[in-house]
Amino acid sequence: MDDPLDEAFADYLRACDEGKAEDRESFLKRYPTMADRLRELMALADSLGAFVATEPRPQSPSSTGTSPNRLNAKVLPDAETLHFAAVSGKPGDRDVTLPLATREASDPGPRLPYELGDYELQKVIGRGGMGVVYLALQRHLDRYVAVKMIRSGAFASEAEVSRFYMEAKAAAALEHRNIVSIYQFGHLAGHHFFSMELVPGTDLAKKIHEAPLSPPIAARYVRDVARAIHHAHLRGVLHRDLKPANVLLDLDDEVRVTDFGLAKQIDSDSSLTDSGAAVGTPSYMAPEQASGNSDRACAQSDIYSLGAILFAAIAGRPPFQNESTMQTLLQVVHETPPSLHAFCANVPDDIETIVSKCLEKLPERRYASAKELADDLDAFLEGRPIKARPLNALSKTLHWFQRVPLIAALAGRRVIDTTDGHKRFQTAVLALTLVAPLLLVAGLAALEAQHQRMPRQIEIAGGLEGGMYDELSRAIGERLTSSAGVQVEVIASGGSIDNHNRLVSGEVDLAPMQAVAMTSHDICVIAPLFYEAIHVLVSADSKIDSIAEIGGHRIAVGLDGSGSRLAAEMVLESLELSPVTSPRVAVAWPELSQATPAEAKLLPDVAVVCIGKSSRLAASMLNSGKWKLISLPTSVEIALQHPSLRPMTIAAKDYPECNLPEQGIATVGMTAFLATRIDSPDSLVTATLTALYQSPKIATALIPRRQANEWQGLALHRAARKFFESAP
Secondary structure, three states, X not given: OOOHHHHHHHHXXXXXXXXXXXXXXXXXHOOHHHHHHHHHHHHHHHHOOOOOOXXXXXXXHHHHOOOOOOOOOOOOOOHHHOOOOOOOOOHHHHHOEOOOOOOOOOOOOOEOOEEEOOEEEEEEEEEOOOEEEEEEEEOOOOEEEEEEEEOOHHHOOHXXXXXXXXXXXXXXXXXXXXXXXXXXXXXXXXXEEEEEOOOOEEEHHHHHHHOOOOHHHHHHHHHHHHHHHHHHHHOOEEOOOXXXXXXXXXXXXXXXXOOOOOXXXXXXXXXXXXXXXXXXXXXXOOHHHHOOOHHHOOHHHHHHHHHHHHHHHHHOOOOOOOOOHHHHHHHHHHOOOOOHHHOOOOOOHHHHHHHHHHOOOOHHHOOOOHHHHHHHHHHHHOOOOOOOOOOOHHHHHHHHHHOOHHHHHHOOOOOOOOOHXXXXXXXXXXXXXXXXXXXXXXXHHHHHHHXXXXXXEEEEXXXXXXXXXXXXXXXXXXXXXXHHOOEEEEEOOOXXXXXXXXXXXXXXXXXXXXHHHOOOXXXXXXXXXXXXXXXXXXXOOOOOOOHHHOOOOOEEEOOOXXXXXXXXXXXXXXXOOOOOOOOEEEOOOHHHHHOOHHHHOOOOOEEEEEEEOOOHHHHHHHHOOXXXXXXXXXXXXXXXXXXXXXXXXXXXXXXXXXXXXXOXXXXXXXXXXXXXXXXXXXXXXXXXXXXXXXXXXXXXXXXOHHHHOOOOOOOEOHHHHHHHHOOO
């Protein structure tokens, strides 16, 4: 025994048995830290007449404090109606030898009938794992009772004796019409015993053995047992061995719960059964008990047993039953409980739901109390809706898959028995596992081949109508239609940023854009197209001759969403021209060259345009005589501040009719790229590059294929990289 309280109480019991008990208060002083609890146990023992060194004194019925028994000495119970615990009496039981007492091994010992103090033991009416139950006549009270004795008698271990008295103490603390009453317990002539109320009739195990019960009758029995167990739980007592054999049925067909031999105090951390031992009857014990964690038993453990009893009462067998105890325990711990419908097709769905909730593996998923179970059974019997909800289709499917041995093993569970359906499913899964890599490779290859096919319809983003992007996109579209036989649509846009957004969203397949717009990881380069330069234009009528003089003037910049607008803002930021002192005006570039004299007066005096050199738009503005170019003498510093910009020169040959200085106009600029998504088909990229570089040249300023291959660190599409690497 590990509990100091149990050890101290056992010492006291031994001293009383041997007639060596010291003064009670002196004994309690030896255990000052537990004196109060020991005193309570002694008081309880006194109330039951537990400690007797001599034959008990006669007692009158009024002094016992117990309910009068329906039987008396003048009416001998019918042997066919007296059953107790697991084994019924037989005609020869009157001659059997009593449990071992203090005697030689060769001595057969006393035989029935036998005088034990005030009791005359007459007949064996039950046997259990630890005790034997006798029909006995209590002479002084002139009544029949049941007397339970330890089978091993004087050779009982301290643990057996403690457990025996624990049963008596647990049951004696309970007063309920559906729980068998305890009268007295003690030790006489080497025999540990206690007497209890005699319940004539049968037990639920025998009744089930005769024939399975109808759901309403089974529900009534289990409901009454549940109410009795709830009474025990409220008083801190767990039964831990609920089974049909421990549910007696009296002559009025009322249930009486007995055999608290494995009872445990709910609020106690200790147990007479060591942790690691499975305590209870295998087919009816909860998974936490079957796994050897009996010290973790709780109210929900008894509720599981009640569900197993209800299952057995209707199906004629418990939910788990195997040839060996170990196999049964493993099933209780690891197997999903079978459906009650599998054994009784016409069982009501509500009963199936109640049983399933009781038999949940996890205690927290069962009923919160035995009262809740009793209430649901009451609702079923009265035709009212129950509170428990059946498992949904998903949960049922998961439970089915959990019984596949392979899946259970991966989940760290064990499957003891499995159906042919689960075995066939596992075989199919294993076969599929063997061929899955081949199927996966073949499938991926097929998908890749499908993905790499040339699209039948291609959308290309353009730009402002009549601009370089628009012209380039239309030229590429015409060549793709001619060479690949696909339909191409060029979609007008607001410029580089707009093109970027359309490409990322999947609205277009190809899009030209300035380097400043290449900001997404989802897009990549097909080819560098040409260089675009910042054109700082001032009105010919203005008196502005240098970049230092544009401060304080309104400045025309590109439309929102255009790369030209972003590039202009970079330059103006480097020139420290704030929008407050030099307001920006968003203008569509054709307006600058096509404005009437009256409209021109309303236009800004300065325009910052990022556009390809030699573009028709810039040429028309310069040729009109209304605008002139000025240089950016700090182009190198500006490029250092903004890595996407690079110093460059607008040469006189770029605009031969505009009389530019021979040294050209210093400025900054950036590269324009043809872009696509990184997942675009290789066939589309290769066809586009072929169209871009075929003769005649698609644009005069197009960067040659050979130079494109020399670019380092460019985020090229994989098909584009192969194309450029193969350049002659």
